[in-house]
Amino acid sequence: xxxxxxxxxxxxxxxxxxxxxxxxxxxxxxxxxxxxxxxxxxxxxxxxxxxxxxxxxxxxxxxxxxxxxxxxxxxxxxxxxxxxxxxxxxxxxxxxxxxxxxxxxxxxxxxxxxxxxxxxxxxxxxxxxxxxxxxxxxxxxxxxxxxxxxxxxxxxxxxxxxxxxxxxxxxxxxxxxxxxxxxxxxxxxxxxxxxxxxxxxxxxxxxxxxxxxxxxxxxxxxxxxxxxxxxxxxxx
Amino acid sequence: xxxxxxxxxxxxxxxxxxxxxxxxxxxxxxxxxxxxxxxxxxxxxxxxxxxxxxxxxxxxxxxxxxxxxxxxxxxxxxxxxxxxxxxxxxxxxxxxxxxxxxxxxxxxxxxxxxxxxxxxxxxxxxxxxxxxxxxxxxxxxxxxxxxxxxxxxxxxxxxxxxxxxxxxxxxxxxxxxxxxxxxxxxxxxxxxxxxxxxxxxxxxxxxxxxxxxxxxxxxxxxx
Numbered sequence: 001x002x003x004x005x006x007x008x009x010x011x012x013x014x015x016x017x018x019x020x021x022x023x024x025x026x027x028x029x030x031x032x033x034x035x036x037x038x039x040x041x042x043x044x045x046x047x048x049x050x051x052x053x054x055x056x057x058x059x060x061x062x063x064x065x066x067x068x069x070x071x072x073x074x075x076x077x078x079x080x081x082x083x084x085x086x087x088x089x090x091x092x093x094x095x096x097x098x099x100x101x102x103x104x105x106x107x108x109x110x111x112x113x114x115x116x117x118x119x120x121x122x123x124x125x126x127x128x129x130x131x132x133x134x135x136x137x138x139x140x141x142x143x144x145x146x147x148x149x150x151x152x153x154x155x156x157x158x159x160x161x162x163x164x165x166x167x168x169x170x171x172x173x174x175x176x177x178x179x180x181x182x183x184x185x186x187x188x189x190x191x192x193x194x195x196x197x198x199x200x201x202x203x204x205x206x207x208x209x210x211x212x213x214x215x216x217x218x219x220x221x222x223x224x225x226x227x228x229x230x231x232x233x234x235x236x
Numbered sequence: 237x238x239x240x241x242x243x244x245x246x247x248x249x250x251x252x253x254x255x256x257x258x259x260x261x262x263x264x265x266x267x268x269x270x271x272x273x274x275x276x277x278x279x280x281x282x283x284x285x286x287x288x289x290x291x292x293x294x295x296x297x298x299x300x301x302x303x304x305x306x307x308x309x310x311x312x313x314x315x316x317x318x319x320x321x322x323x324x325x326x327x328x329x330x331x332x333x334x335x336x337x338x339x340x341x342x343x344x345x346x347x348x349x350x351x352x353x354x355x356x357x358x359x360x361x362x363x364x365x366x367x368x369x370x371x372x373x374x375x376x377x378x379x380x381x382x383x384x385x386x387x388x389x390x391x392x393x394x395x396x397x398x399x400x401x402x403x404x405x406x407x408x409x410x411x412x413x414x415x416x417x418x419x420x421x422x423x424x425x426x427x428x429x430x431x432x433x434x435x436x437x438x439x440x441x442x443x444x445x446x447x448x449x450x451x452x453x454x455x456x457x458x459x
Contacts, residue, residue, distance in 0.1 A: 088318035105324050
């Protein structure tokens with residue numbers, strides 16, 4: 001197995017006296033995908049925020065590329081892409097300007113060319129000059145995915161990536177995830193229900209009451225392969 | 237393009253499109269000056285003392301309204317998180333935000349200075365030329381303080397309400413020095429007599445620009 005990109009050890013997080021994550025152990029290797037399933041407020045987004053270096057663990061530790069996420073250096077941060085509930089996009093900039101801005105921050109060569117390429121990949125080339133404030137929620141989600149991936153990160157954190165997407169959007173997002181995995185990127189996806197993407201082996205975890213449990217170990221192989229037949233479909 | 241230039245040009249472009257900060261600051265500066273002229277009355281509202289005081293009150297109020305907008309606007313759609321996740325050095329982010337805030341404020345303060353000279357019946361060309369460097373120092377100090385405190389208060393509940401309460405008391409030394417130096421500039425006295433006051437303004441700027449540059453990473457970091 002490839003070296004672990006993400007490793008957490010007895011990771012815990014509390015907000016005040018309320019524990020959100022308890023003793024979470026997770027390991028994801030390069031080129032592998034994990035899906036974390038849980039209900040609202042289960043701690044999925046908090047876990048992803050900790051892995052992105054945006055929140056500090058209360059107990060235990062989280063390592064990304066061998067670095068403690070509390071002290072990620074610029075090179076470590078450069079290798080992480082995140083699609084969050086919030087789009088991280090500037091409503092008064094056009095789609096193209098948003099992508100060029102982030103490409104510049106990440107030191108991407110030819111930011112303009114990269115922006116145009118990614119706009120085509122997410123099916124928004126015809127709306128490149130539109131300000132993001134005019135976008136529908138689904139279009140914004142596609143653009144946010146392009147923003148997260150434009151710098152070719154080696155770890156992708158996708159918080160409910162299929163939310164608000166139509167069937168075309170779901171297909172595009174699945175294609176993007178497949179391509180990123182094929183490139184060797186580690187992918188962690190959060191979802192409300194069991195998720196599957198054709199052609200991708202997903203390590204499934206369930207998070208409940210702050211505790212993370214592997215579902216992959218509990219599901220027999222034949223059932224696991226049937227699960228993968230649904231493209232991005234999430235059960236409530 | 238460097239990260240500094242990218243963040244700064246993005247902020248300036250957003251401001252050119254919306255004009256929110258600059259228009260609000262210019263309007264407030266005008267309003268403060270008009271109110272003061274009416275409140276002081278035609279007899280008192282003449283002379284460099286009243287003009288300098290009015291101008292710096294306008295600077296403080298306009299700055300409170302808009303100087304921290306460059307940073308607070310990043311909260312929309314969670315963009316601040318994307319900036320923190322990026323490989324850009326946080327001191328560079330501070331420098332870009334400080335510069336953007338200072339540019340917004342300079343526009344408002346320039347308008348305020350012209351109105352002050354008009355309302356208080358002062359010598360136009362000489363007064364403005366002598367005032368400009370003093371106001372510039374005041375703007376830099378205010379923007380440095382506001383950007384740093386906005387980063388701190390942005391993490392607190394009701395931070396935007398807290399911000400003016402933090403800024404004004406800390407800006408008082410610069411305010412006193414700025415008013416005194418401006419009185420000298422507007423009265424036509426030799427600028428050498430304002431050397432000590434200008435020295436305090438420079439020291440204030442150096443202190444808060446340096447503090448912001450060094451502390452920004454720690455105050456805007458993780459949750």
